[in-house]
Amino acid sequence: MDTSIADVNSEWPANNDVGCPPSNKSVACPLPSEHAGVAPMGSASTLGRHLARRLVEVGVGDVFSVPGDFNLTLLDHLLAEPGLNLVGCCNELNAGYAADGYARSRGVGACVVTFTVGGLSVINAIAGAYSENLPVICIVGGPNSNDYGTNRILHHTIGVPDFSQEYRCFQTVTCAQVIVNHLEDAQELIDYAISTALMESKPVYISISCNLAGVQHPTFSRQPVPYSLSPRLSNLKSLEAAVEITAEFLNAAVKPVLVGGPKLRVAKAKSAFVELADASGYPVAVMPAAKGQVPETHPHFIGTYWGAVSTAFCAEIVESADAYLFAGPIFNDYSSVGYSLLLKKEKAIIVQPNRVTVANGPTFGCVLMKDFLEALAKKVKHNPTSLENYRHIFVPEGVPLKSAPNEPLRVNVLFKHIQGMLTDDTAVIAETGDSWFNCQKLKLPEKCGMDRSAGL
Numbered sequence: 352m353d354t355s356i357a358d359v360n361s362e363w364p365a366n367n368d369v370g371c372p373p374s375n376k377s378v379a380c381p382l383p384s385e386h387a388g389v390a391p392m393g394s395a396s397t398l399g400r401h402l403a404r405r406l407v408e409v410g411v412g413d414v415f416s417v418p419g420d421f422n423l424t425l426l427d428h429l430l431a432e433p434g435l436n437l438v439g440c441c442n443e444l445n446a447g448y449a450a451d452g453y454a455r456s457r458g459v460g461a462c463v464v465t466f467t468v469g470g471l472s473v474i475n476a477i478a479g480a481y482s483e484n485l486p487v488i489c490i491v492g493g494p495n496s497n498d499y500g501t502n503r504i505l506h507h508t509i510g511v512p513d514f515s516q517e518y519r520c521f522q523t524v525t526c527a528q529v530i531v532n533h534l535e536d537a538q539e540l541i542d543y544a545i546s547t548a549l550m551e552s553k554p555v556y557i558s559i560s561c562n563l564a565g566v567q568h569p570t571f572s573r574q575p576v577p578y579s580l581s582p583r584l585s586n587l588k589s590l591e592a593a594v595e596i597t598a599e600f601l602n603a604a605v606k607p608v609l610v611g612g613p614k615l616r617v618a619k620a621k622s623a624f625v626e627l628a629d630a631s632g633y634p635v636a637v638m639p640a641a642k643g644q645v646p647e648t649h650p651h652f653i654g655t656y657w658g659a660v661s662t663a664f665c666a667e668i669v670e671s672a673d674a675y676l677f678a679g680p681i682f683n684d685y686s687s688v689g690y691s692l693l694l695k696k697e698k699a700i701i702v703q704p705n706r707v708t709v710a711n712g713p714t715f716g717c718v719l720m721k722d723f724l725e726a727l728a729k730k731v732k733h734n735p736t737s738l739e740n741y742r743h744i745f746v747p748e749g750v751p752l753k754s755a756p757n758e759p760l761r762v763n764v765l766f767k768h769i770q771g772m773l774t775d776d777t778a779v780i781a782e783t784g785d786s787w788f789n790c791q792k793l794k795l796p797e798k799c800g801m802d803r804s805a806g807l
Contacts, residue, residue, distance in 0.1 A: 398537050399428025399564040401571040402557075405545055406488070407434035408577055411461045413453060414438065414490075415446040419465020421507065422492025425564035426463060443469045447476025447489070452780075454485040455802055459549065461488040466558075467507045470517040477554045478524040484617035486548040486555075489525070491517065493558035496532040518558065526553035532560040534568040538575075546578055552617045583705075586717035593707040593715035593723060597676075597700055598730035600709055601631070604674035606737040609633045610656050613640040614679030614720075618704040623724035624678050625649065630728040632735035633676075636665050638686055639791055641679070643779070643801030647794060653741050655791045658688035662791065663748070666693075668741045676700040678720060762789060773799050 395404075402425075406414065413436045418426055430437050440446040446462040454460035460480075464473050470491045480487040494505055494514050502512045509516060521528050527547040529540040541557060548555040601607050609628055615621050621644055628635045628651050636656040637645050645652065654662025656669045669675060670693045677699060684690060701708045707723055708714040751763040766789050773779070775798040781790040787803050795801060 403432035
């Protein structure tokens with residue numbers, strides 16, 4: 352008896368019985384052994400290989416995944432890309448957080464999960480990446496393109512013939528969402544999503560119909576042209592005005608200070624912030640979520656500013672200043688200790704990634720933080736008054752007493768040992784709660800990074 356595997360676009364016999372394929376060409380998702388009518392695995396002209404090449408091109412070398420029947424063919428084609436390593440994870444949340452960490456370290460991350468059960472499982476990690484301004488590319492193996500509009504119920508859904516639930520959930524935690532269920536516009540949609548993630552520094556959602564990942568199409572027959580993303584530029588007149596009024600404000604102050612916030616990373620302004628600290632002579636503090644963003648070996652570093660629970664002597668210097676510049680701050684209930692910070696708006700300069708607000712005065716838009724801090728460093732007068740005040744009141748921390756035999760382990764003794772383990776090659780990941788609170792007291796070596804596993 353002759354047996355053949357139908358093409359994904361072939362006609363099905365007319366049959367509208369329950370449990371049978373509808374007559375408008377609906378087909379099941381092809382499993383790895385059912386690559387009918389698709390490109391051989393060695394071919395580079397498929398949708399899956401195009402996506403793989405794009406990921407490698409933007410700097411993704413490892414993709415974190417959880418296999419499922421809707422993404423198996425796609426994973427095969429990602430595996431075939433020489434520059435891409437597929438990292439299997441125990442569950443989708445692991446994959447999402449691994450991609451989050453990868454984006455923190457490498458600039459962009461990616462994960463691949465299956466339809467709905469996988470997408471809804473990974474969404475908490477994607478929401479965290481959104482709050483942390485991390486470009487994570489979340490790829491989901493979606494329903495067969497022929498199943499859209501059939502009014503049929505699929506597995507991995509919530510039991511209704513509406514496939515949009517996952518898509519609607521991701522709309523609130525990603526900056527772009529695309530559903531690829533036609534080959535003709537697949538390249539355009541994929542490129543739009545990836546480029547938007549890079550430009551906005553936020554996660555994106557890409558759903559790939561399970562029957563399309565291995566299909567050849569002329570749009571994938573050539574190597575993709577590398578992205579050429581137009582850099583964001585400051586409005587020069589707005590930049591000049593913001594620098595002029597800020598320099599005048601700071602130069603008139605007696606004891607100004609600098610405070611770094613968590614958005615220094617997304618603004619790519621960490622070096623510019625240090626440059627301003629060097630030029631100004633001001634003491635430098637960080638907000639709790641920004642620990643690790645500013646080198647703590649800098650001679651002007653005075654610790655973490657966190658209101659009543661700040662590093663010893665840090666709050667006294669910040670809150671007694673007559674001018675404070677916050678670069679990339681986020682003032683939420685957590686970072687402000689229940690909105691109890693003793694700060695005054697008329698003394699504050701707030702520098703966000705794209706705008707500057709000076710005290711109760713004007714706000715300057717279209718001003719990039721990096722450009723602003725670099726230009727300001729050339730205009731401010733050297734004023735070490737606050738730093739000298741800090742050195743006058745500073746008292747070094749004591750050393751925890753040694754534990755007695757059989758005494759329960761004390762937290763301060765534990766963190767004394769953790770401190771001794773830190774080197775330039777160490778990365779500290781602190782869980783929210785006691786771990787994060789106590790990690791604020793660590794003295795990080797020059798190249799030692801620190802992150803935490805919670806949203807801002």
